Amino acid sequence: MIIMRPFVTVNCAMTADGKIASVLRKQMRISSAEDLARVKELRKNSDAILVGIGTVLSDDPHLTVKGLSYEENPLRIVLDGRGRLPETARVLDDLAETLIVTCENCSKTWAGAEVLRTGRDKVNLTDLMEKLYDRGIRTLMVEGGGEVISSFFENGLVDKYCVFVGSMIIGGRTAPTPADGNGFEQPVNLKLVDYKILGNGLLLTYEPVNDL
Ligand SMILES: NC(=O)c1ccc[n+]([C@@H]2O[C@H](COP(=O)([O-])OP(=O)(O)OC[C@H]3O[C@@H](n4cnc5c(N)ncnc54)[C@H](O)[C@@H]3O)[C@@H](O)[C@H]2O)c1
């Protein structure tokens, strides 16, 4: 059965040794200024921006585009299966609409945010994609982190994968990478469709290869 879902672009920045943050999981500037400008455009051109609760707890991002009004900003989506999102998180400010997606057994609510419940232990991404499409979301930007990106690949929900490779080494065997989770038995094969130098780093753009 074909499901109608948004076009999904995964975007992240990794170091030249394949890490998206340090072992302390604290936010680290990996992108060049040129890449940050591209990320801003990508956010602007997306109907919604999605991150996992791990990213919110580590980075406390705004997930907005500076200069855009509440109505113009993309919908902010946080995957939070166990209801850990603090009321003080910046994604709950009044700069944009926010949707918190949690599991069916989580009864938590948040002031000023809409809550959607789907899935048992983890948010059911396929169901979420259908629901987002039904409410008019046609383009979705997934900004991380590693667990969430891995789930999108695992569920075959990625249309485009953009990874900026910053010219630095951070090391650390437990530092997060673009696709953490439990790993796949079979690789997700990609086609390299573009590459571009952006300041002191390289932007790689891939599309998953549909083997069927
Ligand atoms: N460099 C970058 O581009 C970039 C971007 C974003 C985050 N980060 C870094 O990534 C780290 C956070 O990543 P992370 O992997 O710990 O957390 P994450 O942001 O991927 O969130 C994972 C959590 O989301 C929840 N979740 C609910 N449903 C899920 C589902 N279907 N699939 C997966 N998770 C689901 C679970 O509680 C899970 O633990 C931080 O260190 C942050 O700084 C880097």
Ligand SMILES: Nc1nc(=O)c(N)c(NC[C@H](O)[C@H](O)[C@H](O)COP(=O)(O)O)[nH]1
């Ligand atoms: N593209 C990108 N390059 C980086 O070097 C980096 N560290 C992130 N990290 C993503 C993470 O989620 C950040 O927290 C938000 O990019 C900050 O988002 P805000 O501007 O506060 O909305 N993303």
